[in-house]
Amino acid sequence: MDTLSASNKTGKLRKPPWLKIDRRVTATHERVKNVVKNERLATVCEEANCPNLHECWGQHGTATFMILGEVCTRRCRFCSVKTGLPRTIDFKEPNRVGSSVAELGLKHVVITMVDRDDLPDGGAKMVVETVHAIRRHAPECAVELLTSDFMARPADIFSIVDTKPDIMSHNIETVKRLTPQIRSRASYERSLRVLEMSYEHDSSVTTKSSLMVGLGETVEEVVEALQDLRKVDVSICNIGQYLQPTATHLPVQKYYHPDEFALLKGKAYELGFTHCESGALVRSSYHAGEDYESFRKKIHPLYRNKG
């Protein structure tokens, strides 16, 4: 029995050694934690039990802020963010996000959000306000947005693209066949449409999407998903291992070996992605700043000349 199929008495797959996490807490970690706490901000790092929290907070001094509250109106079966009817909107949140980005001295920030299907605009206006606040407080900071699908409403998507984020990201999360079982109120086609609308509205705004593996998909289905993303001109893709956040979430069907992640990365480049991160601990926002720098070097000759 190999590492990938080894299971314990409960039938649960055993985690392979490459998923071992260093949980040491550093002074930088404490600093990020204090800013998040004092400014009453939510992070997807905490809410989604991200395995990289100690590395991102402790070594890189960064976090991914989750705006519009901590309660999501959808109930995806892979995600541990609380679900229910959210509270009202905190109109001062954008300013606190902006000042926190400045206080942490971030050069690249990822802003994500809960789904707010209770709001007529899905929270689009607050995303726009947050980008403006970051630009006021930290004008040099690159802004990466990881948004919901806004039910593919053009006005909401265009209003966000019009802020010209450095990256506009929306995740397909999984392959086409598994989407109905795994995501809630979302569709594979709509997610592709959101990315397509964004690119068609302003092709100078780079689009990105991420997906998890280990939920029961085949490699062929992952490649098909990558092909679908390329058909709508997505330039950056991230592929990471699904990890079951709690016992009530979907179990892991398979732990991909690092060689399999390398193979998927090769496929992504063959299909024409400008940048791809593929690895067990890769998440949408994992090493996002470094990846964006690498992406810029690949596409901008002038930037490349600056070394």
Ligand code: SF4
């Ligand atoms: S990978 Fe993203 S969500 Fe996870 S800890 Fe790092 S910044 Fe937070």
